[in-house]
Amino acid sequence: MNFIQQLHAAEQLNDSLLCVGLDPEPAKFPGAWKNDAARIYDFCAAIVDATKDLVIAFKPQIAYFAAHGAESQLERLMAHIKRVAPHVPVILDAKRGDIGSTAEQYAREAFMRYQADAVTLSPFMGFDSIEPYLRYPDKGAILLCRTSNPGGSDWQNQRLADVAGQPRLYEHLARLAQTDWNKNGQLGLVVGATFPGEIARVRELAPTLPLLIPGVGAQGGDADATVKAGWRPGSPIIVSSSRAVLYASQGEDFAAAARRVALQTRAQLKQAKA
Numbered sequence: 001m002n003f004i005q006q007l008h009a010a011e012q013l014n015d016s017l018l019c020v021g022l023d024p025e026p027a028k029f030p031g032a033w034k035n036d037a038a039r040i041y042d043f044c045a046a047i048v049d050a051t052k053d054l055v056i057a058f059k060p061q062i063a064y065f066a067a068h069g070a071e072s073q074l075e076r077l078m079a080h081i082k083r084v085a086p087h088v089p090v091i092l093d094a095k096r097g098d099i100g101s102t103a104e105q106y107a108r109e110a111f112m113r114y115q116a117d118a119v120t121l122s123p124f125m126g127f128d129s130i131e132p133y134l135r136y137p138d139k140g141a142i143l144l145c146r147t148s149n150p151g152g153s154d155w156q157n158q159r160l161a162d163v164a165g166q167p168r169l170y171e172h173l174a175r176l177a178q179t180d181w182n183k184n185g186q187l188g189l190v191v192g193a194t195f196p197g198e199i200a201r202v203r204e205l206a207p208t209l210p211l212l213i214p215g216v217g218a219q220g221g222d223a224d225a226t227v228k229a230g231w232r233p234g235s236p237i238i239v240s241s242s243r244a245v246l247y248a249s250q251g252e253d254f255a256a257a258a259r260r261v262a263l264q265t266r267a268q269l270k271q272a273k274a
């Protein structure tokens with residue numbers, strides 16, 4: 001199964017559009033685990049075990065592991081997810097972007113070392129910085145398009161005077177990702193839940209691509225507006241929430257609390273489809 005097929009299967013099986021983002025911060029761990037970076041794997045594995053029947057995907061953010069020298073814990077976590085939730089695709093959030101020869105190494109890191117099913121990429125350096133990832137035919141490459149942060153507007157909203165119709169940069173990218181760049185049907189786009197108007201615009205320009213939509217929960221994005229703007233039957237959205245799920249409780253009941261928030265968010269997203 002390729003990444004797109006995995007997404008469709010997980011959406012059906014778990015009846016979910018929710019992705020749980022795995023952004024482990026030892027300072028927020030419960031009880032005796034607090035400030036103990038050696039517990040990153042244990043913390044994330046507990047969250048995975050508590051939510052694996054509720055999600056369309058998991059999304060570990062590599063910086064939260066690398067910052068603590070915990071890459072081997074990320075490797076173990078990826079293997080754990082494959083073991084306990086083989087039906088759930090894993091998106092490695094790495095936001096890589098570099099020239100082709102270096103991109104080859106990043107692609108190897110994401111897909112061979114970590115066994116990710118998809119990776120997030122910055123498209124700033126153009127198509128030749130994306131192409132090495134597309135040589136792995138079953139893997140997905142999800143390009144930053146209209147990001148959730150306020151500063152995303154600095155670049156992504158600029159108009160391109162030399163392209164017909166003067167689209168904004170993110171609109172131009174959405175069109176390229178749906179057409180010329182999508183050689184083997186592997187591309188997706190990141191669009192922030194904090195900008196539902198832009199989600200709708202991206203969906204118009206990229207009607208079939210999977211959209212990874214972070215920004216619900218801690219960043220205040222509106223789950224209902226997100227689904228209405230981006231979800232269409234057969235065109236998946238992956239609505240990602242990290243802190244609101246991971247740190248729903250900082251007590252010993254953290255995994256149960258994470259499950260409760262995941263259940264609520266999944267239900268909210270499901271209701272918005274109707």
Ligand SMILES: O=C(O)c1cc(=O)[nH]c(=O)n1[C@@H]1O[C@H](COP(=O)(O)O)[C@@H](O)[C@H]1O
Nearest residue numbers: 061093120147148192214218219241242243
């Ligand atoms: O690519 C991403 O996942 C991403 C893109 C974006 O536009 N905004 C964004 O917040 N993210 C990531 O999504 C997660 C958001 O976390 P919460 O705000 O805690 O749900 C972080 O890991 C961010 O790095």
